Amino acid sequence: MTVPNSRDTADRNEFSDVELLAFLDEQLGAELSATIEAAIRDNETLRARLTQLRGQNLAGLHTIGAIWRQERLSCPDRETLRKFLLGELDREGAEYIRFHLSEIDCRVCNANHDDLNQAMINEQESATRRRRMFQTSAGHLR
Numbered sequence: 001m002t003v004p005n006s007r008d009t010a011d012r013n014e015f016s017d018v019e020l021l022a023f024l025d026e027q028l029g030a031e032l033s034a035t036i037e038a039a040i041r042d043n044e045t046l047r048a049r050l051t052q053l054r055g056q057n058l059a060g061l062h063t064i065g066a067i068w069r070q071e072r073l074s075c076p077d078r079e080t081l082r083k084f085l086l087g088e089l090d091r092e093g094a095e096y097i098r099f100h101l102s103e104i105d106c107r108v109c110n111a112n113h114d115d116l117n118q119a120m121i122n123e124q125e126s127a128t129r130r131r132r133m134f135q136t137s138a139g140h141l142r
Helices: 017-024 030-042 044-058 064-070 078-086 091-103 107-140
Strands: none
Touching: 017 030, 017 044, 017 064, 030 044, 078 091, 078 107, 091 107
């Protein structure tokens, strides 16, 4: 689970604990992750806060939210992502997947989405090649 990346640069030092923990778990989109990284370099207080959160996390002081994020309970499975790519989900399911991929910008789900999409493209290209080979050789068969 990741957090939305629609952040104004004016409040770049006002990150929530959820955002900072997601940053530590490398669950943020590239833009927000880069913003937090830049802010950490410029802000000693933010670095100390991040160190404290990391220590709490390592010490096993987990919240329900932390467990939810770590186990990626809001992430769709690959089969659901495949159905999304094929247009087989109902409107509500498809809207959730779009939100999760674009607004939440979940890195894991975006990677799965891209992988599935590429596999589907490769499969289509392979089917097209087989069909073309069959069509060009059909006149030679008796």
